[in-house]
Amino acid sequence: MKKRLTSDTMRTVAAVFRRLDYVKLGTIYCDEGGDAFWKAKRGPCRKLGIKMAEVLLGRLKPKGRSLYIGAGVAELPLLAMETMELGREVTACNLRPKEVRLLNRACAGLPFCISAQDGGKAAGRVDHLWMVSVLNDPERFPELASLSYGRANPATFDASRFARERTIVRSLTDACLRKLTRPGLVTTSIEEIPWIEDWCSRHKVPCSVEEKDYPTALVGDPVCLIRVGTH
Numbered sequence: 001m002k003k004r005l006t007s008d009t010m011r012t013v014a015a016v017f018r019r020l021d022y023v024k025l026g027t028i029y030c031d032e033g034g035d036a037f038w039k040a041k042r043g044p045c046r047k048l049g050i051k052m053a054e055v056l057l058g059r060l061k062p063k064g065r066s067l068y069i070g071a072g073v074a075e076l077p078l079l080a081m082e083t084m085e086l087g088r089e090v091t092a093c094n095l096r097p098k099e100v101r102l103l104n105r106a107c108a109g110l111p112f113c114i115s116a117q118d119g120g121k122a123a124g125r126v127d128h129l130w131m132v133s134v135l136n137d138p139e140r141f142p143e144l145a146s147l148s149y150g151r152a153n154p155a156t157f158d159a160s161r162f163a164r165e166r167t168i169v170r171s172l173t174d175a176c177l178r179k180l181t182r183p184g185l186v187t188t189s190i191e192e193i194p195w196i197e198d199w200c201s202r203h204k205v206p207c208s209v210e211e212k213d214y215p216t217a218l219v220g221d222p223v224c225l226i227r228v229g230t231h
Contacts, residue, residue, distance in 0.1 A: 003057045005050060005077075009084050012110065013077045017046045019106040020073065028099050029218075044217035049077035052214055052223065056128075057081055059185060059225065060088065066128040067179060068092040069119035070137075072099060074218050075130065076107065083111040091126070093119035120175030128185045129176055133219040135192045141165040148191050173199050182229025189221035196226050206231045 005013075022042065026034015056078060060066070066082055068075055071092035082088040090112050094100050097116040104113050115122075119131075138145035143162040146152040173195050180186070182205065186196055190213055200207040208231055213222035 002054060004054055005057065005081055006085060009080055010050070012084065013046060013050060013080050016076055016080070016106050016110070017042065021102050021106070024102055025073065025099070028096060028102075041217055045074050046077065048215055048217045049074050052216075053077045053081035055214060055225075056187070057085060060086055060128055062086045063088060064127040065089040065124065066091070066130060067119060067122055067126040067176065068130040069176060070094060070132070070134045071103075071114050071130070072218075073103070074216065076103070078130070079107075079112045079114075080110065091115070091119075091122045091124070093117050093122060120172050122179070124179065125181050126179050126184070127181050128187070129180050130187045131176060131192065132187065132216070132223055133189050133192070133221055135169050135173065135195045136189070136221075141169060144169060169195060170198075177203075177228070180228055184228045186226040186228055187223060188226065189216075189219065190224050191221050193224065193226070196228070200228060205229055 022038040023035065026038055030037045060082065063086070066088060068079065068090060071079065071094050075092065079090050079092055082090050092112065092114040094103070094114050094116060095118065100114050100116040107113065135141070136145045136148045143152070143158050144165040146157070147162065177186070177196070177199050188196060193209060197207060205228060207229070208227045210225040210227070213224045216223055
């Protein structure tokens with residue numbers, strides 16, 4: 001039977017989403033039209049975040065530790081679930097200081113906070129790594145993302161820039177995955193599976209991608225679970 005979040009956690013998540021400053025978040029997530037964006041995405045973001053939290057509730061062990069790379073609004077239900085229901089420690093990282101301040105303000109008093117730091121440099125070992133739409137971020141890795149999503153134009157594709165982006169992504173993947181205990185769990189988008197599998201292949205670590213994937217409200221890329229260190 002699928003595990004469900006407790007009523008206390010559900011109320012906490014609802015309260016956090018009410019406290020978020022969507023006007024200021026709109027300027028971070030959108031170049032324009034932020035109000036309309038959050039009017040459309042606010043409800044689905046909370047509901048799908050809760051559904052994903054319930055998926056991980058049945059996968060993660062109590063008292064473990066997770067590392068979240070690029071934690072934002074969509075990850076708040078999961079951070080609440082891990083800390084409130086499983087008593088886990090979470091290290092949540094986000095490189096946008098303005099967003100970090102807004103998120104922490106809405107989450108004041110809860111057993112987690114988000115840090116404005118590079119997740120690849122976070123200390124300690126983890127048994128779960130959340131890395132969703134990080135390795136194919138079109139803002140940070142435009143050439144890599146265009147190739148990943150099948151939008152690369154052969155007439156204008158910058159192969160040298162792609163090579164530089166690939167080096168950065170491989171370095172970030174290595175920095176994060178080497179923190180993962182084995183067996184461990186990686187939550188990522190289906191578009192990022194090749195990077196996880198590439199790392200596992202180069203380090204001779206077995207991995208297994210679960211067949212089922214899960215929808216997301218903001219990034220659009222379905223999310224999947226990868227077992228690392230086990231077939």
